[in-house]
Amino acid sequence: MAEVSDMPLFDDFGRCVPGAARSPAHPRSRRYFTLLQPKIDYVASHARLLSCLGAGTTLDAAAFEARAASILSRLESDPRTAAIAHGVAVPFILPRLTIDDMGQSLDHRFLPAVREAFEGTYPDYRFANHHRGGLEGRTGIQPESRHARLVAAMSRSELVGIYFPALSEYSLPAALEQVTALPEQFLLAGGVDTCAALISAPGLLLRTDSYPPLLWLGALSSEQPAMGYHFEAYGFNLTFNRRPHLGLAAEYWSCGLTVLEDG
């Protein structure tokens, strides 16, 4: 798929401009449901990723910080992608892992790790997985999402990446269409990377003054084409669930982009 011209791909707030999406996506955002950039304490973040997820065994916090910084500076050095850094960016580490069944990995490793990170950081609040029946055997990877590259890379080594919730107000089909037109380094975020971002910054969706967006795991497919998986705040609590996405765009919905170190 051809890449979109040499125009900036992101707006002043780091939102990906929906130039290539044919499915519903709001052309612009009034920025009503927004995230704030969490303060990244690399030492604490690394320690949480290590203890909750077992990620970060081959690098220390300083290396994590340096490798995340190199991703950001690579993006900032290209005028087309520089503005993504104006938006929220959450660095993360993924463990080296061969994933045969994405649902099983999420159920048994990644979602419990999100719980541990969230409730460990905010003991008064809860993480609730409302998805009944488990994900095992029920979710796969959307072929156009480029997410399979991330899963393949995970099987070879630990990965450092950055999660950008930059596809706000896109329908899920539009997010897939858009990502295929972005430079190759952009992958649509799915389950493991979004979980790792929430372990790195457990308060990403915790806002007391206004409502944060819902975060779709846009790269994952579900057994029902109309359904998708997502993280969402409920008050001060964090939830995981699935719901119909209807192929529509909502002001409240966001998908994420992931950029890995080796691009």
Add this chain to the structure above:
Amino acid sequence: MTIPEAEPSGLTASEAAKRNDLATRKPYIAEKLRNIAAMEERGEISPIIRLEKSYLCNFQCTHCSAEYYMDRHIEKVFKIKDERRKIDLEDIRRLSREADELGLARFVITGGEPLVMKDFDEVVAAIDPDRHYIITDTNGWFLDLERARHLKSIGVEKVQLSLDSMIEAEHDTFRNKPGSYKRVMRAIDASLEAGLNLILSTVLVRGRGRTEEFRSMCEFAKRKGIGLYVSYAKPTGSCTEHPEFVITKEDADIVRELEKDYPVFTHMTPSYGSYKGCITVKGIITVTSTAEVTPCPYIDFSLGNLRETPLKEVLARGMRNPWLGPHRPDCLIGEDPKFIRIHTEKTKGVTHLPLPWGQGFSDNDSLLDD
């Protein structure tokens, strides 16, 4: 007047028993209710239909969202009569059929005060209690044991009873009706005795979530084993003159935390694991006395008139509207300042609510200013 029924999370033993009982007595309805989850999986919606056949009411509540629709208001303030054609029983029968064809299963009779309607029983029959799960709102004034048994006998399944404070004098003042608190207490016992499902509903005004009184209402509901449905005060209807009632996110978050310990819920509370957020169109529509369909009882913009537009298209208009849209977590009319401003400006001085399709909501709506 309340927005109905969202089940508190978790299917309790008594809830399961109620469902089994319904399946025995009304298998067609039980089947439709069971199908709602499958409809959601397919990306279809199944809103509850609130039916405002009449706005007659024996109360004059401080926070009433229907006051501006009432003849008494239109005549007193605008010195005119509402000459628009009102829905009749045949309209209701047609609506019942259209809803049934779309798989919709739930009607709430509201108003006004439904139990003052002379044709209440005919309205229940026109909705068809063997095809739809029927709920009625009430302020409880007329709900003694005899009436409760009668409601049950004609096919009403559930009663939503308004209680605005556990402090008797406060409730009576809010409702502008001395003695109304005692009548609510009587109605609670009568409904339970008659075997009606019961839900208490209460209006949350700013700051109330933190009060001892609100906590004691939660305790009361828990003790009685009744769900406590909380609706936020909105800047519409009588509340237009009380902007200080409108809640903040902090109030909403306090209720979300109380949900962990009490059978308290809003219609945005996750229901059996399904998160709905604001339920405009997805979870609720209101049919006014002039057959207009509004997405929420507090939003005075119509999505169409059922005499001119099929229900199916009215619902589709709502789902593609960016304000109502597929999903939002907050209360559009209670929390979104921009929408509140647009709504206040457009409805100001309007004699006949709701604003018809095209004048309030339209297919050209945008979230942005240009």
